Amino acid sequence: MDRRFSSFVLASTAFFLIYMSLRVMFVPPEPIVDPADLAAENATGPDAPGEVVDTETAKIADLGDDGEPTDAEKIERPETPEWRTLGSMDPKSGQLMLVTLNSRGAGIERIELTERKANGRLKYRRVDVRSGYLGYFAADPMSTATGTEVNIVGPGTPAALATCGTDGVGPGLKPGDVIVSLDGETVSNSVTLGELLLETKPGDEVVLEVLRKQTDDATSSETLKFTAKLTEHPLDLVRLAGTGGEDQIPGNLSRLSSLLTVGKIGRKEIAPGAHAIDSMQDPSKLIWEVADQDASSSEEGAESVSFAVRFSEAEMQATGGHAIGLQRSYSLSPGSYMLDLELQIDNRAEEAQELAYRLEGINGVTLEGWWYSNKISPNWGGSAARDLVYKTAAEGHELLSGFGLLKRARNDAMPNDQNLFAPDSPKPNRDLKYIGIDAQYFTVAYLPPEDQPSLTTFRRAIASLAADPAEIPKNQEKAVNTTFYLDSVAAEVSPGSSLKQTLRLFAGPKQPELMESNGLGDCVYYGWFWWVAKPLGHLLHLFSMVGNYALAIVLLTVCVRGAMFPLSRKAAVNAQRMQELAPELKKITEKHKDDMEARVRAQRELQQRVGFNPMSGCLPMFVQLPIFVGLYRTLSVDIELRQAAFSSWTNWASNLAAPDQLMYWGDWMWDYMSARGIGWLGPYFNILPVVVTLLFLAQQKLFMPPATDEQTAMTQKMMSYMTLIMALLFFRVPAGLCIYFITSSLWGIGERILVKRTLPKTPHFDKTVLEGSVNSRGGDSGGELAVTPKTPAGPTGGGNSWADRLRQKMNPEEPAAPLPRDRKRPPAGKSGGKKKRN
Numbered sequence: 001m002d003r004r005f006s007s008f009v010l011a012s013t014a015f016f017l018i019y020m021s022l023r024v025m026f027v028p029p030e031p032i033v034d035p036a037d038l039a040a041e042n043a044t045g046p047d048a049p050g051e052v053v054d055t056e057t058a059k060i061a062d063l064g065d066d067g068e069p070t071d072a073e074k075i076e077r078p079e080t081p082e083w084r085t086l087g088s089m090d091p092k093s094g095q096l097m098l099v100t101l102n103s104r105g106a107g108i109e110r111i112e113l114t115e116r117k118a119n120g121r122l123k124y125r126r127v128d129v130r131s132g133y134l135g136y137f138a139a140d141p142m143s144t145a146t147g148t149e150v151n152i153v154g155p156g157t158p159a160a161l162a163t164c165g166t167d168g169v170g171p172g173l174k175p176g177d178v179i180v181s182l183d184g185e186t187v188s189n190s191v192t193l194g195e196l197l198l199e200t201k202p203g204d205e206v207v208l209e210v211l212r213k214q215t216d217d218a219t220s221s222e223t224l225k226f227t228a229k230l231t232e233h234p235l236d237l238v239r240l241a242g243t244g245g246e247d248q249i250p251g252n253l254s255r256l257s258s259l260l261t262v263g264k265i266g267r268k269e270i271a272p273g274a275h276a277i278d279s280m281q282d283p284s285k286l287i288w289e290v291a292d293q294d295a296s297s298s299e300e301g302a303e304s305v306s307f308a309v310r311f312s313e314a315e316m317q318a319t320g321g322h323a324i325g326l327q328r329s330y331s332l333s334p335g336s337y338m339l340d341l342e343l344q345i346d347n348r349a350e351e352a353q354e355l356a357y358r359l360e361g362i363n364g365v366t367l368e369g370w371w372y373s374n375k376i377s378p379n380w381g382g383s384a385a386r387d388l389v390y391k392t393a394a395e396g397h398e399l400l401s402g403f404g405l406l407k408r409a410r411n412d413a414m415p416n417d418q419n420l421f422a423p424d425s426p427k428p429n430r431d432l433k434y435i436g437i438d439a440q441y442f443t444v445a446y447l448p449p450e451d452q453p454s455l456t457t458f459r460r461a462i463a464s465l466a467a468d469p470a471e472i473p474k475n476q477e478k479a480v481n482t483t484f485y486l487d488s489v490a491a492e493v494s495p496g497s498s499l500k501q502t503l504r505l506f507a508g509p510k511q512p513e514l515m516e517s518n519g520l521g522d523c524v525y526y527g528w529f530w531w532v533a534k535p536l537g538h539l540l541h542l543f544s545m546v547g548n549y550a551l552a553i554v555l556l557t558v559c560v561r562g563a564m565f566p567l568s569r570k571a572a573v574n575a576q577r578m579q580e581l582a583p584e585l586k587k588i589t590e591k592h593k594d595d596m597e598a599r600v601r602a603q604r605e606l607q608q609r610v611g612f613n614p615m616s617g618c619l620p621m622f623v624q625l626p627i628f629v630g631l632y633r634t635l636s637v638d639i640e641l642r643q644a645a646f647s648s649w650t651n652w653a654s655n656l657a658a659p660d661q662l663m664y665w666g667d668w669m670w671d672y673m674s675a676r677g678i679g680w681l682g683p684y685f686n687i688l689p690v691v692v693t694l695l696f697l698a699q700q701k702l703f704m705p706p707a708t709d710e711q712t713a714m715t716q717k718m719m720s721y722m723t724l725i726m727a728l729l730f731f732r733v734p735a736g737l738c739i740y741f742i743t744s745s746l747w748g749i750g751e752r753i754l755v756k757r758t759l760p761k762t763p764h765f766d767k768t769v770l771e772g773s774v775n776s777r778g779g780d781s782g783g784e785l786a787v788t789p790k791t792p793a794g795p796t797g798g799g800n801s802w803a804d805r806l807r808q809k810m811n812p813e814e815p816a817a818p819l820p821r822d823r824k825r826p827p828a829g830k831s832g833g834k835k836k837r838n
Contacts, residue, residue, distance in 0.1 A: 075312050078103065078287045083138050083152035083175070084305045086332040086339070089114045089234065090156030094334035097507065098154050098234070100136060105284040106307035106328055107256030108362075110136055111238040111339075111444075111507050114156070124235040124509060127643055127655045128247070128368055132200035132230025135159035135173075139190035141242070146211060147180035147187050162208065162228035169224060173210060178221075181209040194245075202232045237442055237507055239364050241466070241481055246676065247367040251471030252481040255363055258505065259284045260328050260343055263358035263487045265321035270358060270487075273416060279318035283309055283326055302333040302340075310348065322349030326357075327498075337508030338447075338518075343501040347493040355499055356459075356490040362444045362505075363466035363483035365437045369658055370479045371676040371683075372732040375440045376527045376636055377401060386482040388463045389445065389523055390420060390435035393454065394428035397522035399438065400463050402482040409469035416469070420461035420484075431456055434520060436506070437482055441639050441657075443515070443523050444507045446486075457501055460487040476677040509639045526637055532630030537638050549644035549656055553736050557743040560627055565751065567623060572755040575703065577612055628740075635736045646735065656736035659686040681731050688738035693727035695745035703752055 081104035087095040089112070100110040113124040135157035137150045153160045153173050160172040173179075179187050182196045183206050200206060208226045236243075241252035261276050261283045263269065268277050276282035288307040306329040313323045325346035332339055345357045370385035377383035377399060384402030391397045400418065409416040421429045432455040436445020448455045466481040493499050506518055515521050526533040536556065543552035543559075561568070584606055592599035607614065635641055635657055646653035646660070653660035659682065666674045666683030673679045697720060704716055 075310050075315075077309070078289060081287050082290050083109070084290060084292065085152060085154050086303045086305065086330060087114065088155035089160075091116045091120060093156060095332070096335060096337055097332065097339070098156075099330070099332060099339060100138065100152060100154065101305060101307075101330060102138070102256055103288045103290050103307060105256050105259050105286070106288040106309070107259040107284065107360075108238060108330075109138065109240060109256055110236060112136070112154075112234040112236050113508070114234050122232050122234055123643075125643065126233040126235055126368065127658060129233045129245070130201065130651060130654075131198045131233075132202050132204050132206070133158065133233040134193075134197060134206070134228060134230060136236075137179075137190070139193075141190050147178040148190050148193050150177045150179065151175055158228040158230055162226035164224055164226050166224055173208070173226065174212065176213060178211040179208055180211055180223075183207055197230075200230055202230055204230050206230060235366060235368075235442075237366050238362060238444060239366070241364055244367060247370065247479065249367075249476050249479045249481075250473060251468045252479070253363075253466045253468065255466045255483075256284065257360070257362040257364060257483075258341070259360040260326055261358050261360075262324065262326070262345065262355070264354065264356035264490050265316070265319055265324065266354055268319050268321070269356075275360075277319055281311070281315065288326075302331050304329055304331040306330075313349070322347075322351065322353055324348055324353070324355065337506055337514070339505040339507065341503050341505055343503075344498050345493070346498045347495055350495050352492050352494045354490050355493045356488045357499065357501075359446075359486045359488070361435070361446070361484035361486070362437050362507075363481050365439050365444055365482075366442060367479050369440065372659055373440050373657075374636060376525050376633060378525060378527075379404075384478045384480060384482065385439060386480070387438045388435070388482055388484055389438040389443070390461065391433040391522065392421065392429055393431035393433070394426065399525075402465075402480045403477060405463055405465055405482060406467075406469055406472060406477050406480045409465055416465070418463040420463055423459040427456075430458065432458060432461065434506075435461060435484060435486070437484075438523055440636070441510055441642050442508065443510055443520060444505070445520060445523075447504045447506055447518060447520075449502050449504060455503060457488055458486045459489045461485075462487075473678075478677060510637070511639055524637060526633045529626055529630045529633055532626050533633035533637070536627070536630050537634045540634065540638070541640065544640070548647070549641060549736070550646045550653075550739055553656070553739045554743050556631075557740050558747065561744060561747045561751070564623060568748070568751055569755050569758075572752055574612075574614075576756075578614065581606065581610070581612060624744075631740055632737055635734045641734075641736055644736075646739075653688070653735045656739070657734045659684060659732050660688045660735040660738070662687045680728060686731060686735075686738075688735055688742070689727060689731045689733065692730075692738050692741040692745070693723060695742060695749075696723050699745060699748060702749065 081102055083103070084101045086099040086101070087093070087097045089095075089098050096113065096115045098110075098112040098114050099108065100112075101107070102109045113122075115123040117123050135154055136152070137148065137159070138152045139148045139150065150159075150173050152175055162173060163171050179193060181187055182193065185196050187193045187196065197206075206228055208228060210224045210226055211221045212224055213221045238257055240254040240256075241248065242254035244252075259275075261270075262280065263277075265277065265280075268279075270277050275284060286309055288309040291306040291308070292304075306327065308325065308327045310325040311323060316322055316324065325348050327342075327344040327346065329342045330339055331342075343357060343359060345355050347353050347355060365386050367385050373385070375383045375385070375387075377387070379399060379401055382401065382403060383399065384406075386402050388400040388402075388405070389397065390400075400420075405418060408414050408418060420435075432448075433453075434445045434447050436443055438445075446455070461484065463482075463484050466483045469480075472480055488499070488501065491499050506520065508514060510524050512521065512524050515524050539559070540549070540552055540556050543555040546552060546555070585603060588599060588602045588606065592602060606612075638657075642655065642657045644656045646656065652662055661684035663685040664683060665685050666676075669679075669681075669683075671678055673681050674683045676683060700716070700720060700723065704719075
């Protein structure tokens with residue numbers, strides 16, 4: 001029996017293996033994607049996998065008789081990368097951004113915001129840098145023997161406007177120039193140049209010594225001197241991790257944003273965790289061809305630049321596919337924070353191919369203030385400096401914290417990347433309204449074209465990290481580089497046709513009106529106290545008409561505290577009455593030293609007898625709490641408070657949404673206290689939190705009633721110690737919030753002094769009431785305890801107040817047993833005893 005069974009198992013296994021082998025060889029595989037997602041060729045509509053169009057692609061090469069590629073198929077690619085810019089820093093251009101693109105990978109290297117205020121200053125500048133700005137050169141940080149080579153010069157930057165003292169030489173540095181000195185100091189690389197510029201400030205003029213190659217002789221160069229006037233640093237909203245300066249965190253990778261590659265060709269797809277299909281060259285590492293477009297030929301003066309890369313038949317043989325090409329273009333219009341993108345994958349073969357593309361997301365979003373800012377998050381786990389946000393028709397707005405992605409990546413039992421939706425997800429889950437990276441005051445996100453409500457051409461969305469999780473230092477996880485990627489729906493593309501997609505990239509400030517107009521309103525999140533934060537924000541903007549946000553915060557505080565004056569006066573009266581009761585409370589404490597229950601009962605009877613409610617003094621505190629939290633939310637979200645200065649005549653407290661940063665002590669204070677993200681206090685000494693702490697201590701000293709016993713004295717000491725501890729925890733709070741605390745404390749001190757003068761000079765409680773001979777209503781006690789409380793005295797009182805009723809329901813007390821004299825005697829004959837005989 002065992003022999004027959006073993007033979008059957010072996011024969012069945014052999015048959016199954018032979019069947020599977022033959023099936024793989026002769027039966028075509030089933031498609032991987034959902035058939036409902038595959039649209040017919042040239043299909044249109046919301047569920048189409050992109051626009052499949054006939055196009056004049058590059059000439060398709062023929063193979064020789066022996067199958068070897070012919071010379072016509074060999075593709076020559078550029079050997080050196082080129083940089084291109086869109087937009088300008090010139091106020092006259094009307095552009096709001098300056099975008100730097102790199103032909104190595106055809107991705108976004110840098111996005112700077114260049115919008116100006118009415119006074120001509122940058123509306124969004126870097127708040128963590130006070131030195132002068134020369135321009136971004138995309139320079140190689142490696143040391144050279146001659147200096148720093150300039151690869152790109154942005155229009156309108158100080159480097160582009162620099163004047164040359166040599167006759168016949170036009171203004172501005174050019175790509176290919178080499179900066180060898182600045183104000184006579186030798187420049188060896190971009191790091192040295194940055195260190196020299198740290199010693200400057202906006203408005204300074206610097207002299208640059210530049211080597212420029214001769215046009216007629218590439219081997220020789222001439223030395224030129226340029227004079228440039230430095231400006232403020234524009235906010236680099238998107239940048240490479242390696243150019244982060246002091247915000248450069250080990251472990252974050254310097255990778256271009258919005259990279260495009262082939263996601264699927266035939267049966268092969270990109271493996272999990274990889275950036276390109278196995279056996280295929282990674283397009284992000286190749287140098288693409290560049291084609292500029294004249295702005296005058298574009299609509300509304302938009303600037304455009306296109307990139308293209310081709311893969312030959314021979315290069316694609318290893319993947320099982322045929323010749324293809326990738327094309328993409330960027331377009332930027334004046335007065336817009338939108339960068340229009342066009343993506344295209346061409347079938348250059350003589351037969352149809354199933355193709356799909358992968359579009360990577362944005363990474364390297366600004367890290368400004370990551371070591372002190374507290375971004376509001378709808379999740380209990382908190383938020384990082386960069387979080388992923390997306391919105392679908394099924395789930396609505398979602399925020400995925402960078403903390404969660406980093407924790408997931410460090411868990412060996414889970415995949416590094418987190419799936420947002422997959423090919424088998426329901427269609428509403430793949431109906432994508434937007435997806436991007438969200439910072440505290442800025443958002444960079446992909447949006448559908450203006451004439452479409454959503455993006456329905458992606459079958460997969462994955463949240464990822466542009467970082468090495470193992471290299472991110474502890475206590476600096478908040479600065480991890482968060483990103484994502486999108487896989488398009490695969491489509492059967494006929495020979496000479498292309499799979500095309502258009503979308504937009506928003507990169508701008510989180511202004512409520514701007515975000516709402518672009519469908520990103522949910523990214524402006526105030527938290528649970530939005531109902532307080534939003535009105536306070538509108539009132540603050542109204543007060544800002546005085547021309548200074550610091551003064552506007554003072555006016556807002558005075559307005560709020562003035563409206564709460566009746567409650568504050570009541571609290572002051574309550575404190576005075578508490579002081580009058582202090583001697584009686586002390587007597588009760590001494591009388592009931594060893595009986596806590598009796599002491600509490602006697603204190604409650606005293607308070608009820610005189611008509612005193614100790615909780616009435618806490619009402620102003622409960623009213624101020626939502627106002628405090630609401631104002632804190634406003635300061636944490638409102639983009640207008642970012643970069644708002646305390647005063648125009650000083651650089652101190654130049655950003656009310658950040659600590660005041662009176663003095664830098666990071667160069668001598670130990671890292672445990674001052675390191676970014678690691679230290680308790682941060683790299684700057686802030687004076688405003690110290691003033692706030694002193695005022696809090698002064699208020700406690702002036703207005704706290706004297707202690708009636710040792711327990712009360714200990715409690716007051718603990719409150720003072722807690723104030724000092726809170727000062728350490730709140731040492732990095734925004735300067736605007738400190739101004740609110742200072743104004744509120746000064747108002748409270750003045751209010752108490754004023755109220756104290758208006759309080760009645762006579763005692764609030766009559767001596768006979770305190771002694772118990774007369775109750776608080778003036779009635780005679782009749783020789784007994786004169787109490788006219790709302791609840792009967794003693795532990796069994798039911799009470800009429802809600803607190804007493806609630807206490808009675810939660811802790812019902814059994815009625816006391818009746819005294820023997822009050823017990824009813826049983827009737828005669830029923831007592832169980834024997835009857836008396838006559």
